[in-house]
Amino acid sequence: MIIPFRKKYPIIIRPDRHAMSLDLIDKSVLDIMNRLRRHGFQACLVGGCVRDILLGKKPKDFDIATNARPQQIKRLFRRCYLIGRRFRLAHVYISSDRFVEVATFRAAVHPDQAQTGRYAANNVYGTIEEDALRRDFTVNALYYDRADSTIIDYTGGLRDLKKKIVRSIGDPLTRFAEDPVRIIRAARFCAQLGFRTSGPDFKAALDCSSLIKEANSHRLLEELYKILRCGASAETIINLKKLRILQFWIPEITAERHESRLRRRLGALDLRRKRGVEIPNAVLVTTLLFDLFYEAMDTAAARGGFQQLFIALNGYFREMAARICLPRREWEAVCNIAARYRTFTGTNGGRRWKSFERRFVQNAHFPGALLFFEILVDATGEHRDRLEYWQARASGLPEQGLRQPEGERQGRRKDRQA
Template identity: 35%
Template sequence: MQHNQDAAPRVVTRADHTVSRANISRNALKVLNRLHQNGYQAFLVGGAVRDILLGREPKDFDVATDASPEQIGELFRNSRLIGRRFRLAHVHFGREIIEVATFRGGADDVETDGGGRILRDNIYGAIHEDVWRRDFTVNSLYYNIEDFSIWDYTGGFDDVQNRLLRLIGDPEARYREDPVRMLRAARFAASLDFTIETETEAPIAELASIINDVPPARLFEEVLKLFLKGSALSSFEHLRRYGLLQYLFPETVACMELPNAGSFRDLLRAALANTDQRVEEGKPVTPVFLLAVLLWGPITQRVAAIANERHGPVFWLHRATDEVVEGQQQYIAIPRRLAAPMREIVCLQPRFANKGPARVRRLLGHPRFRAAYDLLMLRIAVGEEDPALGEFWTEAQNEPVEAENPEEPRPRRRRRRRGPHRRRPRDQDDG
């Protein structure tokens, strides 16, 4: 659907929409009202407007205005200017941050590289230019604090009602501008249960490889959004369908496509579904466990390829884990603080086979025991391990593990003396 970029917006009056100030954060309202009272335009924009229209509780509140970043900084002493590609303000209210962005100018003024990817974007403009810089129509609705109306330039209001995800502008050009938009399309379709509009969907599979033009650190942040927000399983299936997953986790995809990989595919789906359930129940989730599951198949495949009789299986598991994680870093940059515990979860798996009391006590006290145990139980559920092993470790957590001779006190270790203490000879001058 093409829109006239010079056309006036459709104005949806307060009587004709469901966005109420009662649904908006008090701190976001403070920002909107202060901007308006000081003569600036102020709009709530993006996902918050979309989510309220859908009857969902927004997680973040973003504000768009004609005030410059410096003017925003003068109005809000609790603000901080951030960003190099595009400057914006974060207004801090305790733990809540309201993001305030100046309207962006036309796309013709943006600096891009040879492939069309945006490099610099510090061009400010008016609302009728800003709207065409946004990604999807459903994220381009502006709630006006002046009269509580919604301004719609792109047909986004109807797309929300129809649960349709449509990219603004020419899809191929917009994806080349920022390849992460393909991941966002998959994520929004999954999390909102929207249908991706035909023209928006068509170029994704062909352009999927340009995902690797994005810095791995940024891709890691996108992976967290895909898998830790409550729609991990659906996001995973969308990524597979559009050929995007192979550019994020290539070895995982290769392993899933092996003829005997049924248990690994089941393991992945079970872990993703479990993560979604924890999010729904308000329980904490961590990327460490999911990363361990995503790489479990490639790691076991690598062990089979490199192991020999020179060393035991634990050695080869450590070696394979290091190699797979190192290879994965080329695609998404897993921070060291997460890579280290992920390795531990994987490398603890062989230790579950040892049921000696001392080994059991030691493993139960390991900081990664619970996550490693969860992986073990998933492996049992898909037929990789003996259910009796899971029963043993489930009971071990509920019962104190006795020493082999509990009545015998452990002998105290005696400190070893380094040798006879020799007095320092007195100096002749000491008298």
């Protein structure tokens, strides 16, 4: 799609007129940009990192846009790997587990070309102006040019940043129809930044919400993880309901009877993420879906022991897991975590309890299950004594002096009396 240039753009902001602080940019990122420039290429920071720095936030990731082609980038950096079939990207590693994404400017696509497929022309390289117009939202299309430290705005992103608005570049109805996943991204950005969608974007999102069923399942799963890790998942889910996306994406979690509990759980999850706590994917998904699991625990098939509960949960929600595109191993980990809830909260006792407890704590799924239980207790305020007991068992404290939940102490007394 071609979006015509406006005469008033680009807006170029001199270094003394903007709040872009080099202190918030990793030195290794500046080194990559400087090396590109020394070899005659243009190098700009772009996207969320520029947006966040202008808002006074420390970016988590940095993206660089350049007029260097992928093979040219690869020749400049020893630890550089090219990825992607439809659009080649360069990952330049700055440590053993961190990389900076370096992408070549992409060209605008003529509507006739776009007819051949949504991604058909992604490997057509172009200018920085064309690259800006290909991006999703105006606040994500700001460039920091390392050559003269200016901010370049081709789409009105600075204006929308000041007004706290998430606005599509071009006609929102067309952009959301091209890629409905952008609606999910808009909901997340609004939640993370405290912004709102523009009026036309909100209306277009409602009109295109059903198209999310046609989106790539792997991309949707990736967006789901981003939501649950972003530190604003509770507000993002609210935004997705307002935009009518959830009813076509994950309708199982839209029931009003679940809304309050889901919001509290996600709020507890968000607090941990804001503190920088890393949380496994299986725990994230369990936190999102636990209301469904909890209701299923009362069914006849799930009233047996742990193994019966695991089998029941796995069977009840297998179709949903396939639709969300959860890998089988990850889905089984989710069911394992959920099935352990009864053991955490139960009043187990008896002669075999010690042996069971030892195996339970040593199981590979126990750390994830305990982490989820901590989130659940933080959200509800219930079962605090049982959480403390299991935390102590996890830390390997000896039996002497270990405070057990009251229900379990009573269970053991009854066993001795019997």
